[in-house]
Amino acid sequence: MTVLLDLTADPVDLTADLVNVPSVSGSEAELADAVHQALARQAPHLELARSGNTVLARTGLGRPSRVVLAGHLDTVPINGNLPLVRTGGGDTEVLHGCGTVDMKGGVAVMLSLAATVLAPRHDLTFVFYDCEEVEAARNGLGRVERELPEWLAGDLAVVCEPSNGVIEAGCQGTMRVEVRTEGRRAHTARAWMGVNAIHALGEALRRLTDYQPRQVDIDGCRYREGLQAVRVGGGVAGNVVPDEAVLAVNYRFAPDRTPAQAEAHLREVFDGFALTVTDHAAGALPGLTAPAAAELVAAAGGAPVAKLGWTDVARFAALGLPAVNFGPGDPTLAHTKEENVPAGQIRRCAEVLTRFVTDSATGADTGDH
Structure with a gap:
């Protein structure tokens, strides 16, 4: 059965409709089809493309700048928190359920903009992608980058992940390493004949402390x-003195460091120990001095904050786009059974992004919305 979405509805109601379409990672087809069909019917001004269960849409107005807005369609596994429950009313209303925070509120805001902002002052690209909540190799953004790279070009990327309606700029990098020690096995009754590899980790743990x-x-x-x-x-x-031990360490580093610099720093911290890098991802500089980013900050009001964590803004930063996180919902509630989002925050994010893409620096509106 085809799900019918009204992209011109209140984005709060649109969020509710999206949440009630289950879309656990790898099972986004029904929701992707609904989004694709709704855009085709209700946003004829947009060029559409499809890559697996990723739906792409963009304007082609010849504006001097382009803003890419991105949001994932998938959720973590449902945890007894569907169907959606709505409590309260008006701007005090709260939507409870899987995906309300991460991140169907943000997707609803994007869909609302796509359908209702007909003459933005920036050209706009919308990327609704799949498999964000699982291993990076399956992430829909990576597939688009390989197959349709021109769709990710722009001057600013806004990832509508939950940020409590505050602009979170850039993101941390992350690196995982293993510190290994070797010893010599012996019976614990004759421990002096061996060398305990676990005990040898004591110095590494002291350095961490x-x-x-x-x-x-x-x-x-x-x-x-x-x-x-x-x-x-x-x-x-x-009853055996261990001859090998492994200490796994996670380093979250500021985006002024590259992964190579982060690794060099860890080798300095653990000098004298065998160290192996098992995983890493570069961070993203905030890029708030870029013109489009500065305009978004002005539209949102308040002070932007650093993103403490890694998000897909790093993918855009690697492509040369300044990137920020901006969306409704408390990120600390993501992936929890208690996931919920205030209706007022969804509406405010929609208002901020509409103002950003339609109002000139002097406050004049250049498009119908």
Whole structure:
């Protein structure tokens, strides 16, 4: 059965309709079809394209700049929090359910803009992508970058992930490493004949305990770094001195460092230990001095903050676009059974983005909306 979406409805009602279409990662086809069909019927001014369960739409007005708005259609597995429940009323209304925060409120805002802003002062590209909540190799943005790279070109990217309606600029980088120690096996009854590899990790753990993470200000945003042990392993039996141990460490680093610089820093911290990088992703500089980014900050009001975490803004930053997170919902509620979003926050985000794409620097409206 085809789901019918009204893209001109109140974005709060549109959020409710989106949430009630289950779209756990890998099962986005029904929702992607509904979004594609709704855009084809209700937004004939947009050029459309499809890549798997990613739906793309864009204007072609020849504006001097282009803004890319991106949001994922998938959710984490449902946890007894569907169908949607609405409580309260008006701007005090709250929507409860899987995907309300992460991130169908943001997707509803994007769809509303796509259908109702007919003459924006920036050309606009909308990317509704799949498989964000699973391993990076399946992420729809990566597929679009490989197959349709021209659709990701622009002067600013706005990822409508939940940010409590505040602009979160850039994002941290992340690196995971393993610190390994070697010893010599022996029976624990004759422990002096062996060398305990787990005990040898004590110095590495001491360095972590004493470590003072940096705080870095970039474009007025403060990024707090972090270096934490996340797993310890070693030993083969309860009566054997272990001959190998592994300490897994996660480093969240400010975007003024490249992954190569982050690795060099960790090798300095753990000098004398065998260290292997197991995973990394570059961060994204805030780029708030770019003209389009500065205009969005002005439209939103308030002070932007650093994004403490990694998001797909980093993918856009790697393509040369300044990128920010801006969307409704408290990110600390994402992936929880208690996921919920205030209706007023959805409407405010829609109003801010509409103002950003339609109002000139002097406040004149250049388009119908």
